[in-house]
Structure formats: structure tokens, C-alpha cells
Amino acid sequence: MELRESNIQQLDQSLYDVLIIGGGINGAVAAAALSGKGARVALIDQRDFAGFTSQQSSNLAWGGIKYLESRDFALVRKLCLSRNHLIRNYPSQVEEIRFFATIDEGFRFHPLLLWAGAWAYWLFGNGFTKIPRLLFKRMIEREEPVVNTRNTAGGFEYSDAYLPDNDARFVFQFVRSAMDRGCIAANYVESLGARWDGAIWLTRARDVIAGKQFEIRSRVLINAAGPFADEHNRLTGVQTEHHHLFSKGIHLIVPRITPNQRILAFFADDGRLFFVIPMGIRTCIGTTDTRVESPFTEVTDEDRQFVLDNINKRLNLVRPLTRHDIIAERCGVRPLVVKMQAEGNTRDWLQLSRKHEIDVDRAKAHLSIFGGKLTDCLNVGNEVVEIVRELGIELPHRNCRWYGEPDRTVREEYLRQAKLMKLDSYTLPESRESLTSRLWRCYDEKAFGLLEEIRADSQQAEVLIEGTEYLRCEIRLAKRREMIVKLEDFLRRRSKIALVMPREDIRNAPGLMEACEMLFGDQAREKFDEYFQSQPAARLSSTGSV
Numbered sequence: 001m002e003l004r005e006s007n008i009q010q011l012d013q014s015l016y017d018v019l020i021i022g023g024g025i026n027g028a029v030a031a032a033a034l035s036g037k038g039a040r041v042a043l044i045d046q047r048d049f050a051g052f053t054s055q056q057s058s059n060l061a062w063g064g065i066k067y068l069e070s071r072d073f074a075l076v077r078k079l080c081l082s083r084n085h086l087i088r089n090y091p092s093q094v095e096e097i098r099f100f101a102t103i104d105e106g107f108r109f110h111p112l113l114l115w116a117g118a119w120a121y122w123l124f125g126n127g128f129t130k131i132p133r134l135l136f137k138r139m140i141e142r143e144e145p146v147v148n149t150r151n152t153a154g155g156f157e158y159s160d161a162y163l164p165d166n167d168a169r170f171v172f173q174f175v176r177s178a179m180d181r182g183c184i185a186a187n188y189v190e191s192l193g194a195r196w197d198g199a200i201w202l203t204r205a206r207d208v209i210a211g212k213q214f215e216i217r218s219r220v221l222i223n224a225a226g227p228f229a230d231e232h233n234r235l236t237g238v239q240t241e242h243h244h245l246f247s248k249g250i251h252l253i254v255p256r257i258t259p260n261q262r263i264l265a266f267f268a269d270d271g272r273l274f275f276v277i278p279m280g281i282r283t284c285i286g287t288t289d290t291r292v293e294s295p296f297t298e299v300t301d302e303d304r305q306f307v308l309d310n311i312n313k314r315l316n317l318v319r320p321l322t323r324h325d326i327i328a329e330r331c332g333v334r335p336l337v338v339k340m341q342a343e344g345n346t347r348d349w350l351q352l353s354r355k356h357e358i359d360v361d362r363a364k365a366h367l368s369i370f371g372g373k374l375t376d377c378l379n380v381g382n383e384v385v386e387i388v389r390e391l392g393i394e395l396p397h398r399n400c401r402w403y404g405e406p407d408r409t410v411r412e413e414y415l416r417q418a419k420l421m422k423l424d425s426y427t428l429p430e431s432r433e434s435l436t437s438r439l440w441r442c443y444d445e446k447a448f449g450l451l452e453e454i455r456a457d458s459q460q461a462e463v464l465i466e467g468t469e470y471l472r473c474e475i476r477l478a479k480r481r482e483m484i485v486k487l488e489d490f491l492r493r494r495s496k497i498a499l500v501m502p503r504e505d506i507r508n509a510p511g512l513m514e515a516c517e518m519l520f521g522d523q524a525r526e527k528f529d530e531y532f533q534s535q536p537a538a539r540l541s542s543t544g545s546v
């Protein structure tokens, strides 16, 4: 039986210590942390894991340099330390990267002042990253000729971190690690609401694919439904101190703008920071910040034009970027936490917006996670563990470290084996990195299994879907371990194919149908048609629901 079906069968069989609603970053870390500590955990998401907000971020683990301007120093300090913690524990998945910031003449701050701010930022992060650098116009021209310096006053360079793969893949590795430690997780299973019977929670769930309804019993219920947290609390009759407001942000993915592995930073016409971020063989540009009322959003013509105008104004391109250059788009809402009575209060909107809060109803053993960032995810996991322990759930593995890549000796053994079998002879000439490092980043210890498959049969090292870098053995691994229900789960979230390759090229790529056969067996054609008949992935926003 397939992993998902087997897990769904188990969901109504036991009394779980904790049921988590939502498999975005907050639900995923909660599941990984609690399972790691030995709790009996179930996790459900009505879409794919990371199928809503957590697939729409800027892929940055950052200390929030821009919050220095609003003097939210405590938040900056906390986020800088969280960023450092991520870099230290995920050295291949969260990489330090330089931000090359260019400042226009007449901007509200002089480059020298911003450079001083970058030093303060560096100190807030305990000097963990490389030191900031002041950039003169000449240096910008020499080092990054793609930047248009006609109206440039100067600039500065500083460090933060980014996810070279994909936010959704980063989230999935927490879900996977939770499953490895006994968590029963299933995607495309929706909570229809829950009832507290005085001792336990009874959650009505629906398998969105098969349509079947059943009940999940748990001692504790965690609402990690992201932008839907308030809605789920209404369904369950839970009152909270905090709730969400939404800010929409978009990104456009275009052909690679600069060969340099750094992020270009500018202040857009509205005064907000926006970035040109490397994404493999492409570049991702964004983002915007527009208050909206609904979590369901899409990229409008106005959004597209805003980003294109701002970027064209600040770059020296052979020809300006137009809509025809857009390979894919990302669009989502930031769930921003505010206190109940503060709704509509702009001051709180700016000040409270980027924090996370966990509201606890102790009498009913209920947690609601509000707000937050990918950057802060390990703190969310640790805080959830502490609260669940206080609620009386026994955690037999209290000292277990629930996060992080395998230690150095395991990695060194992997590198040794990869070298002995000359794995890098299979690296594609156009790849940004060696196959050895990519496989480790995506699968860590599980990459040993891939090496074994390639040693047994060198065809397993062939790229299966032409135009991508995914090997035959990776698709086999995905089939076994990555709970892929729809083709979009694989193309958009477990891999980033749908972000970097035009839709028509994917459709026509030799090998795609064979990959579908490996992933879906008899249903290959149906899943292929379902994906290509749906809204184009390039235009798919968070409305890309079930």
C-alpha cells in the first residue's frame, strides 16, 4: 500500500497525543519537534504540504534588516540569531549569501548611514556572517555591470541567508523527518472542524481525494492553518487573543539576470526593499506588500507592471524585461499577527506584523500558531514542545535534537563514497553545482541509497525529464518517500521544475510521461492531464487549491 493510504488508514485508529492542522512551515516544525521528542503525532493538510503560503516566500532566512528602520531591535536580534541557528544546523540547505544593495540619489538615507546600519545589523547577529562593505559607484559598475548606476549614490553589501532549493522542499524535509520518527502525516486531508468533549479533541476530517470522512482523536489540538487559523478556530469554537491580517506579496521568475551568486537589493519607488534573487538557472524578483482582506490572491497586471518597471529602471539590460520574459509567478499572503482589539490600527500593523504568537487555551489543550516566518521556524518548534509538555503530554525523548542535518562524519563518509564512484562525472555541464552536493542537500542521509542505486545500475544516474536535473533514481525515491499525490506536488514543491522551466517545455519534455508512470502507475495519463488542463502553473497563485 502507498504511504499516504496507509497513513490515512491509521488516522482514525488511535488516540494521538497531538493532532496538527496544517503542513506549512509552522505545522511541519511542530510535527518534527514533537515527534522527535517522542510524542504520538498526527498531521494533516487540506492541500499538499507547503501548498499555500510556505511555497510563496522569498526563500530568505534573514534577520529583517528593514525592521531596523521601525526600530524593532528585539525582533531583528531574534531573527538574526534564528538565521544563524539555521545556517549552523542546515549548512547545505541554508546558505549565507551577500546582498549587494544599490542606493538611488536623493533616497531618504545616505549610503554611509545605511552602511552604518549594516554594521549594526552585523552586530545584532553576533558577527556571525561576513562583514559589511561600503560600495562606491565605481565598485558597483565594476563588480555588477548589470546595475544601472546613472542615478546611483552608492551602496553597501551585507550578508543574510537563502534557501538554494526551495521553501516548499525545506518545509517537506521537516514533514519527512517527523514521519521518520513515527508521525502519521497525510496531505489532501482537510479538517472540517473539531469538538472538545471535555477530555479529548474529536476532529472531523475528510480525505479530499477519496471524499471519505472520518474522525481523528487527540489529547491536544494544534491549529497551524496559517492564513486559515482564524477560520479554523471559528469552526472549533476557540477564542484567541490574536488573529491575522493579510499582506500580499508577489515574485516574478525570469531568465538569469546576473551570473554572480548574490542578491541584488534596491529600494523600489514605494521606498520598500526589493530583491533580485538567484534561483538556479533563473532569477526571482520581488516582492510587493499590499494589505488584502482574503488569503486567496493572484498576480494582477498592476503588480506585474510595478515589479517590471522598478527592475527595468535599476538594471542595464540589453532590452527591458517584459511580461513575455516571465517564466513563472509566485503570489501569497503573509499571515501577520495582531491583537484582537488592534484590527485596523496601522501602528500595530507595522509593529506587530512580523512576529509569531502562540495562543494557548489550557483548559481545552488547544494551541493556535499565528504569524511567523520561515526564518524563525526552529523557535516555533521548540516553543510548541514546551507548551505541549506543560499541558501534560509525556515526552520520553526530551533531550533528542529534533532538527539539523546529519553530523560532519556522516557527510564526510557520503563525500568519500561519492568521490570513489566518480559521481560528479554525471554532473550536467549547465548545473550551478556538483551532483554530489545537490544530492546531499536534497536528501542528506537518504543520498546513500541513491549512491547504491547508481552503483548497481548506472542508468539510475540518467536525467529522466529532459531539461531538468532530476535523475531516474530521485524519481524512484520521491515515489517511495515524498507522498506525491498530484503532478504539481512534484513539479512545484518537491522539485522546482515548474518555477524554472516554461510550462510548454515541461509538457513536451521527453521523459515526463515516463516519470508520471513511475510516480502514478496506471493513473499517469490522468495526472498528466489534470496538471496541464488546470490553470497554468506560471500563473498559479495561492488559489491553486485542491
Ligand SMILES: Cc1cc2nc3c(=O)[nH]c(=O)nc-3n(C[C@H](O)[C@H](O)[C@H](O)COP(=O)(O)OP(=O)(O)OC[C@H]3O[C@@H](n4cnc5c(N)ncnc54)[C@H](O)[C@@H]3O)c2cc1C
Pocket: 021, 022, 023, 024, 025, 026, 027, 044, 045, 046, 047, 048, 049, 050, 051, 052, 053, 054, 055, 056, 057, 058, 059, 060, 061, 062, 189, 190, 191, 192, 224, 225, 226, 227, 228, 232, 247, 248, 249, 250, 287, 331, 332, 333, 334, 335, 371, 372, 373, 374, 375, 376
Ligand atoms: C511574498 C512572501 C514572501 C515571504 N518571504 C519570506 C522570507 O523570505 N523569509 C521568511 O522567513 N518568511 C517569508 N515569508 C513568510 C512565510 O512564508 C510565512 O510566514 C510562512 O510560510 C507561514 O507558514 P504557515 O505554516 O503559518 O502557513 P501556511 O504555509 O499557509 O500553512 C498553513 C497550511 O494549513 C493548511 N490548512 C488550512 N486550513 C486547513 C484545514 N481546515 N484542514 C487542513 N489543513 C488546512 C493549508 O492548506 C496550508 O498548507 C514570506 C511570505 C510571503 C507571502
